[in-house]
Amino acid sequence: MAWIKNKVFKNGTEFVKWLDKNFGKYIEDHISELHVHHTWKPNHSNKQSLLQLHENMRHYHVGTRGWQDIGQHVSIGKNGDAALGRDIKIMPASAFGHNGTPNWHPFMFEMIGDFDKGHDKLDGDQLDTVMAISQYFNNKGKKIRFHREMDNHKSCPGTGISKDWYMAKVTGKKVTQNESAPKVEIKSSTTKKSKTKANLKVDGKWGNSTTEALQKALGTTQDGIISNQYDNRITRAFYGTTIHFSDGKKGSMVVKSMQSKIGSNVDGLLGPNTIGRLQQNLGTPYDKKLSRPSAVVKELQRRLNAGKF
Numbered sequence: 001m002a003w004i005k006n007k008v009f010k011n012g013t014e015f016v017k018w019l020d021k022n023f024g025k026y027i028e029d030h031i032s033e034l035h036v037h038h039t040w041k042p043n044h045s046n047k048q049s050l051l052q053l054h055e056n057m058r059h060y061h062v063g064t065r066g067w068q069d070i071g072q073h074v075s076i077g078k079n080g081d082a083a084l085g086r087d088i089k090i091m092p093a094s095a096f097g098h099n100g101t102p103n104w105h106p107f108m109f110e111m112i113g114d115f116d117k118g119h120d121k122l123d124g125d126q127l128d129t130v131m132a133i134s135q136y137f138n139n140k141g142k143k144i145r146f147h148r149e150m151d152n153h154k155s156c157p158g159t160g161i162s163k164d165w166y167m168a169k170v171t172g173k174k175v176t177q178n179e180s181a182p183k184v185e186i187k188s189s190t191t192k193k194s195k196t197k198a199n200l201k202v203d204g205k206w207g208n209s210t211t212e213a214l215q216k217a218l219g220t221t222q223d224g225i226i227s228n229q230y231d232n233r234i235t236r237a238f239y240g241t242t243i244h245f246s247d248g249k250k251g252s253m254v255v256k257s258m259q260s261k262i263g264s265n266v267d268g269l270l271g272p273n274t275i276g277r278l279q280q281n282l283g284t285p286y287d288k289k290l291s292r293p294s295a296v297v298k299e300l301q302r303r304l305n306a307g308k309f
């Protein structure tokens with residue numbers, strides 16, 4: 001059974017039944033966790049249908065962000081309907097560094113709404129669908145994680161939803177808090193050293209300034225140089241004088257640091273496998289090639305500018 005993009009289910013029960021029948025085994029063998037997000041924008045005031053909102057998001061993710069597809073596997077509407085997004089067999093664009101590998105990755109959903117305090121409320125049919133899906137993955141032994149648990153600059157899925165309240169609903173354990181105003185604890189981002197933001201031109205060309213921004217973000221020597229590389233089709237696609245060739249025996253520190261961050265083999269050498277893993281981590285089309293200019297470099301530059309690499 002193939003994943004059917006844009007298929008819409010009326011409610012969570014219907015979706016979970018279909019999911020288990022067609023992908024139950026796949027989920028057991030290849031899905032690591034369940035990741036929970038809210039869209040923030042669009043929110044409940046938007047009157048378009050779920051499918052329309054879902055299509056708008058895909059258009060934005062693919063057209064503007066340059067991703068290979070919509071970031072999430074499923075979008076959940078205000079009325080509890082659920083639309084299929086990215087193929088379950090593909091890693092989601094959930095949270096950088098937490099998207100897993102092709103064979104062991106999270107399942108990700110987006111709830112349409114802004115669940116920050118004082119805005120939309122997660123209840124009724126939408127909550128029922130969210131819970132049906134969450135309970136299904138929980139029963140399969142998959143850990144449930146909120147976006148903000150992976151990125152403490154985010155409140156996602158909203159300051160109005162406490163993890164304790166949510167998990168009590170999932171597990172059916174007694175809820176002690178007032179459900180209408182769940183208490184929420186978010187790590188203050190001020191206590192954490194904020195990351196350095198770069199000011200790169202987002203042009204998809206990896207030259208000396210992109211290397212230097214990456215070195216800054218990863219805390220390695222900041223000279224804009226990637227040393228000791230082999231001459232191959234990846235290193236030849238760089239710009240400026242950032243690549244220094246040699247016999248490749250030692251590799252480069254900044255490449256090692258990046259490889260360890262993206263879960264690639266740590267040898268300090270740039271090649272198709274490192275670029276492929278970077279593409280998977282950043283959610284851009286996966287072909288293990290570096291184009292001139294390149295979508296994955298654009299996304300890397302965006303992240304460096306946002307202090308999010």
Ligand SMILES: [Zn+2]
Pocket residue numbers: 036037038147154156157
């Ligand atoms: Zn999120």
